[in-house]
Amino acid sequence: MRVTxxxxxxxxxxxxxxxxxxxxxxDEAAFAKVVDTLAEFNPxxxxxxxxxxxxxxxxxxxxxxxLIREKGLEVIAYLAAYGLGPEEIISILDAYADLGVENVxxxxxxxxxxxxxxxxxxxxxxxxxxxLSFIKARYDVCLGGAGHPEGHPEAESKAKDLxxxxxKVANGAEFIIANFVYDTRLFFDFVERCRSIGIExxxxxxxxxxxxxxxxxxxxxxxxxxxxxxxxKGLAALPADDTKAVAEFGIAFAIRQCRELLExxxxxxxxxxxxxxxAAAAIVxxxxxxxxx
Numbered sequence: 001m002r003v004t005x006x007x008x009x010x011x012x013x014x015x016x017x018x019x020x021x022x023x024x025x026x027d028e029a030a031f032a033k034v035v036d037t038l039a040e041f042n043p044x045x046x047x048x049x050x051x052x053x054x055x056x057x058x059x060x061x062x063x064x065x066x067l068i069r070e071k072g073l074e075v076i077a078y079l080a081a082y083g084l085g086p087e088e089i090i091s092i093l094d095a096y097a098d099l100g101v102e103n104v105x106x107x108x109x110x111x112x113x114x115x116x117x118x119x120x121x122x123x124x125x126x127x128x129x130x131x132l133s134f135i136k137a138r139y140d141v142c143l144g145g146a147g148h149p150e151g152h153p154e155a156e157s158k159a160k161d162l163x164x165x166x167x168k169v170a171n172g173a174e175f176i177i178a179n180f181v182y183d184t185r186l187f188f189d190f191v192e193r194c195r196s197i198g199i200e201x202x203x204x205x206x207x208x209x210x211x212x213x214x215x216x217x218x219x220x221x222x223x224x225x226x227x228x229x230x231x232x233k234g235l236a237a238l239p240a241d242d243t244k245a246v247a248e249f250g251i252a253f254a255i256r257q258c259r260e261l262l263e264x265x266x267x268x269x270x271x272x273x274x275x276x277x278x279a280a281a282a283i284v285x286x287x288x289x290x291x292x293x
Contacts, residue, residue: 001074002142003103004174006044007202007267014044014268015284015293016076018206019067019275021048021059027275035071037277041284044268045074047105047177061095068099076144077101079135080109081125086134089125093139105144105177106131106168129167136172145173147203149181149190153224158193166199175201177270180208182220182228182253184260205261208272209279210235210250212243251282258283262292269293 006014017038022028038046046067050060060077067073077096081089096104108128125131132143145168148161155161165176176199181187187205194203208225210216213235220227234253238245258269269287273280287293 001102002174003045003074003076003144004142004202007175013262013266013293014204015041016043016045016047016204016268016270017280018047018049018270018272019063021056021063022275023059031275034273034275034277035067037281038273038284039071039073041281041288043073045076045103047076047270048078050078050080050107050109057092061092064096064101065099068101074103075101076103076105078105078107079131080107081128081131081134082109084125089131089134090138093135093141097139097141101141103142103144104135104139105146106135106173107146127164129164129171132168132171132173142174143172144175144177145169147176147178147190147194148224149178149186150224150226153222162193162197162199165194166197169199169201173201176203178203178205179223180206180219180225180272182226182231182257184257186226187261188264202267204268204270205266206270206272207254207257207261207283209254209283210246211274211276211279212246215274247279251279254279254283255286258287259290259292262287 019035022031048060048064048067050056064075064077067075079089079092106128108131125134128145132145135141135143145165147165148155151158151161178187178190191203208219210231216227219225231253234249235246238249261269271280271283284293
């Protein structure tokens with residue numbers, strides 16, 4: 001099913017999770033339990049990341065295959081164009097099509113780590129908008145793009161970043177998954193700015209629970225997100241090095257964010273799980289009990 005049909009046919013908000021391919025056999029065993037736990041919440045769909053430069057190509061394919069064929073889940077397959085040539089992109093998309101994938105999130109992708117001297121394909125696509133055009137001309141799939149409420153880290157300005165997002169929509173994006181924020185006002189401001197320049201597709205908020213202080217700092221720096229004052233004050237009030245307290249604070253904070261987003265009519269909640277289940281399960285359990293989902 002095309003995910004956009006979910007938002008057209010149902011008045012209720014969708015629930016979805018993001019996963020990335022396990023990096024080792026040990027991770028794979030633990031991850032299987034994560035999927036089993038979160039699948040019990042009957043998500044409307046899940047997404048599977050794709051390492052830029054094809055670094056997780058086989059792992060992403062195998063995970064998409066497992067989630068579709070063994071778990072019966074609807075999957076948005078991410079595809080990052082960085083470093084890949086047209087033949088490689090076609091091969092990946094053909095493989096996904098054979099699995100029945102109907103939804104693809106088209107990304108430029110960032111250079112994988114530790115790739116000094118990496119040779120890019122001479123016909124590698126430079127932008128996500130280019131990838132969207134490439135796919136739309138060749139495949140009948142529902143295409144999505146990434147949005148950055150606080151601006152992409154490499155963007156010269158928020159206004160310019162929004163222009164590129166509008167180009168993504170013009171080139172085929174039928175929905176947007178937004179990067180996480182820790183101040184929901186930034187998300188709603190982003191939606192308002194999108195609508196003001198004619199971007200009318202559904203915009204799904206991404207929610208990143210706070211798993212640890214270290215991971216919070218890494219992710220916000222990498223993704224160009226701001227650690228809000230509410231988060232800083234909340235963490236500062238906790239006992240030093242109390243990882244359990246941080247995790248509990250992160251869950252409570254994410255629940256508050258989700259409530260506010262859902263109360264204001266977002267099309268759904270997309271939870272970045274980091275391949276962990278306890279936080280996402282606690283968040284969804286609470287929201288379902290409170291009839292938000």
